[in-house]
Amino acid sequence: MKAKHQRLILALAALVALVGAALLAASALRDEAAYFYAPADVRTKGVEAGKAIRLGGMVVKGSLKHAPDGVTIHFDVTDGKATVPASFKGIAPDLFREGSGVVAEGAFDRSGTFVATNLLAKHDERYMPRELEGMNYNETTHQMKAEQ
Amino acid sequence: MHRFANPARFLNIARPFTGWLFWPGLILLAAGAGCGLFVTPPDYLQGETVRILYIHVPAAWLGMAGWGGIAVAALMQLVWRHPLAAVAGRAIAVPGALFTAICLITGSIWGRPTWGTWWEWDGRMTSMLVLFFLYLGYMALANASARQAQGGVSPTTAIFGLVGAVNIPIINRSVVWWNSLHQGPSITMRGSSIDMALLWPLGLTLVGFTLLFAAIVLMRMRTILAEAKAEARMQRMARG
Amino acid sequence: MNQWAFVIGAYALTFSATFLLCLRCWRAMRRAEAAVQKLSERP
Incomplete structure (x- = not known):
């Protein structure tokens, strides 16, 4: 195995371990890091x-x-x-x-x-001009429909 | 990949590209900002303040993409020993930190009239502030090691850049994982919840800021390479 | 009109910071490349 490949595997393994550790910590913090109570x-x-x-x-x-x-x-x-x-x-x-x-x-x-x-x-993630206010927003298609 | 390892060959390409990236970037940015300020209609809820979107989002993108670039450069430096990668990492840090700061400040200015607060410690804001501190740490490490590393960054700095990349997916997911004051993502794989009437100048400013960022990185790489070359020549003259 | 104060403040800050960084980087590059040029012209 070439030294270059060894370094690549080492770096990638370290990166995967780090990301895994960070994700674990983040999920453990899930409740603690919540900004508010629902x-x-x-x-x-x-x-x-x-x-x-x-x-x-x-x-x-x-x-x-x-x-x-x-x-x-x-x-x-x-x-x-x-x-x-x-x-x-x-x-x-x-x-x-x-x-x-x-x-x-x-x-x-x-x-x-x-x-x-x-x-x-x-506020939520929707942005629209005033003319569209009062229209219904479809969560799945991201389309606006006029209110009946 | 090592085709551009030779600084002379890299410079032959970087010299014309600096202008080719800078001027179109500036034009797109001026067009996007002008349209975002005077052409698009105000938002139904936020009114005129929504216009901060056109600079806040590109700044956030470049702050995060900048660290992504630092991480890729660090990987290339550590694994393939690519000589220009170390220079690229150091060149990205300054504009990356600046755009992260712009993102934080414009977000704060946006938060006051909409949310009713300049700053709150929610997941998105806190993780973005951590990114800014990571940039400061990277720059301190890079500057401390610049002399030994011939203008590039030391392996320790590169490892720091790689490790810090962990923060990028955390910033991205922070509004999904945790209850936060910052709203969820508007632009997802399924489409955009920003109406087209408001969305289109964002494309102009996003591309414009990105081209300017690339031009700044090229300018800084050319500066670092020239300084290293001058330094090496001075040393040779002193010895000879 | 109060909303415009926030918008203009954010834009002014962003564009002046970006402009200053571009200017600084360009000047530093010019200076560094001129120094190399000068050194290479010496015998």
Whole structure:
């Protein structure tokens, strides 16, 4: 075997081992490195009241209500599997709206409502002109269809 | 592959190519940025801020592709002992680090009006910041060993470049593996979820920035080769 | 119009940084290749 081939095999073996180790570490970190809890995670793992976490999901359409004081809002956060009620007092980012993504920082109170101290808007991977808003997006074909 | 091992032959090709890559790159970039700023419509949700896409995405691509280039050069240096590979690795590091920084900063500028924050420690942002630190480490190692390595990089630096490549698939998959604030991939094997009306200038800026990047790498390789040649000649004169 | 401030800031930063890097690399290359030329012209 030529020295060149030995070096090639050595380098490739080291690379495969490294990538394998990194993938293992990444999958072990899967839960730890999660940036936020989804409502389903909250239900399965249980988060005690008062513990500071981030809660992420979609704002349920029709759930957004403004309290009489004018600065507090109430809304529900869902990930399709579970839904959690949340409240926030302050100015929400421009992109915070019903049917769109949100990441809320805060903690649960004793009644199970998530009291957010900060709101971040999370948008999805779709970009389109305004004329296309209100059209249906097909996840599998990536095509837009007009709403019936 | 060793056809271009001879620096003189490489330079004969690199000299005209520097301009052939630079000028078309500049024209494409100007066209793409102009169209991205003034021709395309605003996004339905984000409004005008979506225009940052046309520089943020090419910067991210070049930051990651740059490290891919460093890893390939490192493999060629370690396995085939290709003399120009070590020079190429060192030449890529500076523009790669710059575009990684541009990606981080434009992302931050984009995050403030859309997400409501300049920075968050989510998987995508953290792994991209790690890439920037890897570039800094690579450049420090390369500069420390440049003299012994005749302008190239030492084998230790090359191994560092190879090992650091592990981070590239992590950046790519970070938004799929972990809950993150950064949205998922828009352009996948199945198509693009960016509407054509918004997508087309991205092609221009992607190709434009890539050509400029290649021109910068060629300029830096020519610089390193010339400096090594001058150094060698000086030493010979001092001895003779 | 506030959104444009973010867009213009990002573009200005990107293009000035890219331009400066191109200029620096081109100058360094010119200087290094001129030095080699000068050395080779010496007897």
